Amino acid sequence: MPTDSRNWLRWPLMLAMSALLCACGFHLRGSANLPFSSLYMTFAPTSPLGIELKRNIVASGNTKVLPSAEGAEVTLAVLSETREKVILTLNSSGRPSEYMLYYRLTFHVIDAQKKELLAPTLITLKRDISYNSSQELSKDAEEVLLYRDMQTDMVQQILRRLAAIKTVQTAPQEPVTMPAAGAATTPVTAPADVPVK
Numbered sequence: 254m255p256t257d258s259r260n261w262l263r264w265p266l267m268l269a270m271s272a273l274l275c276a277c278g279f280h281l282r283g284s285a286n287l288p289f290s291s292l293y294m295t296f297a298p299t300s301p302l303g304i305e306l307k308r309n310i311v312a313s314g315n316t317k318v319l320p321s322a323e324g325a326e327v328t329l330a331v332l333s334e335t336r337e338k339v340i341l342t343l344n345s346s347g348r349p350s351e352y353m354l355y356y357r358l359t360f361h362v363i364d365a366q367k368k369e370l371l372a373p374t375l376i377t378l379k380r381d382i383s384y385n386s387s388q389e390l391s392k393d394a395e396e397v398l399l400y401r402d403m404q405t406d407m408v409q410q411i412l413r414r415l416a417a418i419k420t421v422q423t424a425p426q427e428p429v430t431m432p433a434a435g436a437a438t439t440p441v442t443a444p445a446d447v448p449v450k
Contacts, residue, residue: 293325
């Protein structure tokens with residue numbers, strides 16, 4: 254079959270696949286609705302993960318990300334954030350031929366009264382990547398893309414955990430007043446149709 258014919262067939266096939274995805278209810282991941290109105294995060298100002306997470310939270314429209322803990326309903330405190338590259342396999346020359354990339358984040362969430370709403374939580378993501386010294390530049394670029402993909406995945410996992418937090422909001426109770434000592438109390442009388450013994 255000529256190449257031109259293949260190109261003409263490819264577009265209808267792609268359109269059909271798109272239509273099937275829409276028909277089966279496939280949707281892009283949206284912003285999470287968080288159960289609090291304001292949030293402070295302890296990420297460094299230049300943290301790529303913190304920047305992407307803030308962008309997603311702001312996009313939800315119902316939660317503000319504040320620049321300090323003062324006035325914030327809850328605080329997301331980052332306990333540790335690490336990236337690691339571990340050798341998986343070696344080739345016949347004893348050089349690495351495959352790596353595993355790890356991205357780990359530990360955090361917890363507290364409210365304005367320092368009460369822990371979410372206990373310290375560890376999220377670990379990993380991706381494997383092959384290595385070839387003759388393609389070093391392309392492999393470096395692939396590693397950057399994999400970490401970026403893990404970062405996006407990490408943001409979604411954090412949002413899911415934040416959305417699942419149950420904030421305790423207690424309604425104000427009516428004050429209970431006790432009669433003063435020696436004060437007269439209203440006697441309890443029986444209904445007229447009930448004989449008093």
